[in-house]
Amino acid sequence: MPKPLHADGPSAEPILAARALTKRFPGVLALDHVDVEVQEREIHAILGQNGAGKTTLMNILFGLVQPDEGALFLRGHQVEFRSPHDALAHGIGMVHQTRRLVSAHTVLENIVLGHPRVRGVLNLRRVAPEVEVLCNKYGFTVDLAARVWQLPEGERQWVEILKALYRGAQALILDEPTSTLTPPEVTTLLAGLQALVRDQGVTILLVTHKLPIVMAASHRVTVLRSGKVVARVRTADATEDMLVRHMIGRDIAVRTGKRSGEPGLPVLQVDRLSAVNDKGQLALQDISFSLREGEILGVAGVTGNGQDELAQVLAGLRDAVSGTVRFDGRDVTGLSPLAHWRVGIGYVPAERVEVASIAAFSLVENTALNYHFDPAFARRGLLDDARLEQLTRNILSGYDVKAPTARTRAQHLSGGNLQKLILGRVLSRKPRLLIAHLPTQGLDVEAAAFVRAALLDAKADGAAIVLISEDLDEILSLADWVAPIYEGRFGAVLPRAEADIETVGAMMAGWSAKEVRVQ
């Protein structure tokens, strides 16, 4: 546990302080008299669920949003940030959750973009040594001439951090910095951040909902819930359980998957499956596995390693280049998506809004998306509206979807409620095989727990489930088999008992099974 470099008594002047920040959005009190004090040279974590007000707070600190009440103080002096420009000028930098880099440009071009000192004629040869000196100072090694799209995600993040430091940032706001990284990249990031604080005197504000990150890296934690600060603690004095209670206001029961007594009948056999991505490059190579009734295969990996292609091939949305997919002994490779639904394969796409639902449609119409081909709900080409509405109501109550009516448009549902509807509509078809791609991504802790429980119920009913997720904890708590995926290949298909977090994490970063054993 890192120790805070400064005592957090009232004597130390905070580098950045927010006093009584209040922000109202139509119908929502996003922040309610929030006080935050960040001491110089500390890693200060802002912890909270989705909707707790983290994003609003962060946007105010970076000048993207102006508070309705309250004020910001920088080393005791009141400041007003009308735009990110003001924040940058005061030495506050921000690294967003999604990368804000121009992928077609080089690393160097990205770093100098918008820098006030680099004006007029752009002499990159003159700027390059400056940036290199900075790299050496902070101990980063990155090829300045490389184009950003060529870099792995972990390095892109360092490019953004470097960009902020090059602009003279003394305090960095990092928004969910670990959400797209592999476990080894997370370790590198946290070590790098601690070195920045220790050796360079940088102050870091870490905004996250991930407890292990907070516990591992921060000196102090401010916990937000429903727009209010509910706890301010030193990390050394905190426990994970206590922080969870602060975050959600009570305990939540965590269910873990148990191996069913006897394995069921084989459902899915995938043999040497390969597929190409939209750019025509081989994105999935020689994937083989089989799955029985009541088993969950957890495919663990960082997005962009072939998970999209795997899910789409299994759902019939993408053609395989080679290999076969057998479902109940029957070759389903190359069958249409509709044929996949008809034989009993259900699919929960990763893109909740873009693919899985239609925002402008009502919940009934969205339910119909998985039922329009079902003779029980569509006769002679006419949808049976009354039955569909009844079905939708059953899903709303059975899956705890909070919606005013079944005729509400999907766009008015929160992410969690929309995901419950999508999951409910797929599971109500009683699929023998379910492909669930990032089913809990972006959901708050409670909705995610609900989705996981629903998956376990489906498993108990005998469904085979392919769970594709970036959340290793989720996979380890639910899956019977774990398959780390890296650059389109499974590192191995491990029984849960042999899949520990280090092994799977290393394979997600591209280590082969053999190398991991030797380590």
Place this chain on the structure above:
Amino acid sequence: MWELLARSLEASTIFLFAALGELINQRAGVLNVGLEGLMLFGGTTAFITAQATGSYPLGFVAGLAIGGLLGLAHGFFSITLRGDQVVSGMGLWILSFGLTTYLGNPHTGPLGLGRIASFFGLSPFFVLGVALVGITWFLLFRTTQGLAIRSVGENPAAAEGSGISVTAVRYVCVLCGGVLAGLSGAAYTLSYNPVWNYNFLMGWGFVSLALVFFSMWNPWILLAGASLFGIMWQLSLSPELVLPGVLSRYVWRMVPFAITIPILSVISTPWFRRRWGLARPEALGRPYEKS
């Protein structure tokens, strides 16, 4: 032969000005398919003003100004109102087509002023065009402003996060694009072919638009493409000079337009997009909303 070449290069200049403006627009992420409309309006305004005042400079100023105004109007729809850029561009073209026909009709006929001087038969506008290509290239690839423009066209969120105003950059670019389109129209009606008649441009604006895609958003390739089209156009006017008796002149006249079809087909193929995919500004045609 020299005369034919000089005349071809003057025709190229018309394509070049308009396409260069559109290239700057598109590098900043704004697509203006109404280029032809801006050129028609700029050309007609320049023609009427020059005829009324007897002054070429005033004519050019009027043409450039109206081009810039229409560029800003397109900017207002596509940047501020975040409307559909294709719809806005088509609207501008249709509006300009109708209005210039109405305004220009009483002026049908020759301009009636002395021709603009040339260097050994070579139009001064061609020299200006080559200079503008060099300036645009330098601006886009060797200055911080150029980096800002290209970043806004690739990833506006990244640019905004770096302290660049996406809105301001895009407005400046649509203004430049509009002024250049106006210049293109004015150069047509005041120098290349100083006679006003109905729909005098006959689709040159759309050829220029195609040229931008054909150029892979690179000003130098754009210069080559514009020259090629200018030569083809001029040949189509007098095919007997090169290939006497082969095909009707009306078939030749169709050639530059016919060539745009295979070009657009090729650049739409997956192969092309894979090979040159990074050349196309990532955010082209997409309105930007601040987060």
